[in-house]
Amino acid sequence: MKRFDVVALGELLIDFTENGVSGQGNPMFEANPGGAPCNVLAMLSKLGHTTAFVGKVGKDFFGEQLKAAITEVGINADSLYMDEEIHTTLALVHTYPGGDRDFSFYRNPGADMMLRQDELDESLLKDTRIFHFGTLSMTHEGVREATKKAVDLAKESGALISFDPNLRPPLWKSLEEAKEQTAYGLSRCDILKISDNEIQWFTGEEDFDAGIRRLRDQYDIGLIMLSMGKEGSRAYYKDLRVQVRPFLQKNTIETTGAGDTFGACCLHHVLSYGLENLDEQKLTQMLTFANAAASIVTTRKGALRVMPAKDEVEALVNTVR
Numbered sequence: 001m002k003r004f005d006v007v008a009l010g011e012l013l014i015d016f017t018e019n020g021v022s023g024q025g026n027p028m029f030e031a032n033p034g035g036a037p038c039n040v041l042a043m044l045s046k047l048g049h050t051t052a053f054v055g056k057v058g059k060d061f062f063g064e065q066l067k068a069a070i071t072e073v074g075i076n077a078d079s080l081y082m083d084e085e086i087h088t089t090l091a092l093v094h095t096y097p098g099g100d101r102d103f104s105f106y107r108n109p110g111a112d113m114m115l116r117q118d119e120l121d122e123s124l125l126k127d128t129r130i131f132h133f134g135t136l137s138m139t140h141e142g143v144r145e146a147t148k149k150a151v152d153l154a155k156e157s158g159a160l161i162s163f164d165p166n167l168r169p170p171l172w173k174s175l176e177e178a179k180e181q182t183a184y185g186l187s188r189c190d191i192l193k194i195s196d197n198e199i200q201w202f203t204g205e206e207d208f209d210a211g212i213r214r215l216r217d218q219y220d221i222g223l224i225m226l227s228m229g230k231e232g233s234r235a236y237y238k239d240l241r242v243q244v245r246p247f248l249q250k251n252t253i254e255t256t257g258a259g260d261t262f263g264a265c266c267l268h269h270v271l272s273y274g275l276e277n278l279d280e281q282k283l284t285q286m287l288t289f290a291n292a293a294a295s296i297v298t299t300r301k302g303a304l305r306v307m308p309a310k311d312e313v314e315a316l317v318n319t320v321r
Contacts, residue, residue, distance in 0.1 A: 004076070005049035005271055006162075007128040009150050010037035010137040011112040012055045012070070012080070013089040014062045015256060017301055029092065031062070032256075032302030033069035035112070036134055036166045039257045039303045043264035043293065045074035046307040049271060052076035052124060054150065055137075058088035058111040069305060079121050083111040095254045105171055113139070117146040125150050126157035130191075130267060134166040138181040139173075151188050160275060163189035164263055165198050175201075186219045191270060193263035196228045212236050222275050225266050225287070227259050233291055235266075235283045242280055244287035247295035247316060257303020258294040265290035265313075292316045 015034035022028050041051040053075050057063035059082040066088065071077050089110030094102045107113065115137070125131065131154030138144040155161055163185040172178040182202055186192065192215075196208060205211035208226060215221065216236070224236040232246040269286035278286075293313045300306040 002127050002129045002159075003050065004052050004124070004128040006041060006044050006130045006132055006267060007052045007054065007124060007154070008037035008041050008132040009054040009115075009147055010134050011035040011089060012038050012053065012057055012066050013091055013107075013110070013112060014066070015091050015093050015302065017093045017254065017256065018095055019301065030301060031065070033066050033304045034091065034256065034302065035304075036136070036164065036260050037132060038070055038075060039260035040132055040164075040264040040267070041075045042070070042073045042304045043261050043307045044268060047265075047268045047310055049268065050076075052079065052128070054079040054115070054120065054124070056081040056083055056111050056115045056119075058082065058086055059084050060087050062088040062090070063111065073305060073307070079124055081115065081119055083114050086111045086114050089113075093254070093256060103168060103170065105168070107171065109140075112137070113143050115143045115146045117142075117149045120146060120150055120153070122153055125153040126159075128154060128157075128159050129271065130162050131155070131159045132162040132164070132267070133185070134164045135178065135181050135185060136166060136168060136171060138184070139171050144181070148184070155188065160190045160270070161188050162191040162193070162263075162267060164193045164259070165202070166259075167198050167201065186215065186221065190222045190275060191267070192221050192224045193259070193266060194224065194226055195259060196226065196231070199226060208234070209241070223266075223270070223278070225263065225290075227262050227294075229255075233262065233287050235287055237278050237283060240278075240280055240283060242283040242287060244284060244291055247292045247320060249295050249299050252295075252298040253301065255298050256301075257297050260303060261297045261307065262290045262294040265293045288317055289313055292320075
């Protein structure tokens with residue numbers, strides 16, 4: 001038995017999301033806790049799983065806010081470190097009509113980049129069933145070394161490795177470097193969550209199935225989940241390809257955290273069923289639940305603090321049925 005179901009490493013930051021206009025006509029922003037790895041953990045905690053986060057924030061007002069937020073939602077924060085000199089990373093999220101987003105990052109440097117491999121708690125990383133990470137903790141050398149050491153420690157202890165590229169082009173020196181680090185993640189993971197634009201970017205294939213085939217020819221990944229926005233999602237497992245339609249919402253306001261919520265729900269089903277004996281029925285159930293949960297999050301501002309409860313997701317699924 002492992003102490004944690006899922007441990008994640010990566011960025012924890014403040015998402016400043018648009019929230020109306022002031023009396024003077026200026027845009028107003030709400031400081032929401034964010035960062036893909038902790039969004040994933042927040043949804044898993046909501047589903048009853050034990051979770052822990054490894055990362056770094058600044059020893060400042062926002063860092064304290066973030067530590068309180070992840071603790072509040074049930075994520076173990078023992079390995080959340082606070083940097084005395086570098087401030088917490090910030091992101092301004094501009095939302096377009098329909099919910100799509102654009103990001104402006106204040107991270108030159110940001111505290112999440114300052115995590116060092118000598119700060120890692122090896123006992124925690126060896127005590128989890130799944131270890132989850134993305135590429136934002138590999139944009140710079142020091143935190144990249146910490147990430148790769150954490151992956152090695154978790155994998156050696158028998159954990160499944162979950163990877164979500166979560167491509168953010170402005171944070172990379174070049175997209176070639178981003179591809180190199182994405183390739184590392186693909187080479188180490190057992191479970192991959194990837195978006196439609198990421199599979200096209202990485203493989204150069206416009207057709208999603210062709211892109212997935214190219215990945216599977218090169219990397220030994222047990223389960224691949226492809227998120228396709230308004231087109232739904234697909235799962236690729238052994239010789240199975242399962243597609244499930246989305247739950248479109250009339251009152252969608254933004255898509256921040258939707259992919260993280262989707263990915264977390266897929267990990268929830270892996271924790272429930274394992275990775276060895278999935279079938280078409282289980283994969284359909286997984287994607288249906290994940291699509292429904294993601295759609296609920298699009299109706300709320302932020303993500304980490306507003307993840308839907310299991311019965312809320314099931315109610316949406318049953319309503320559509």
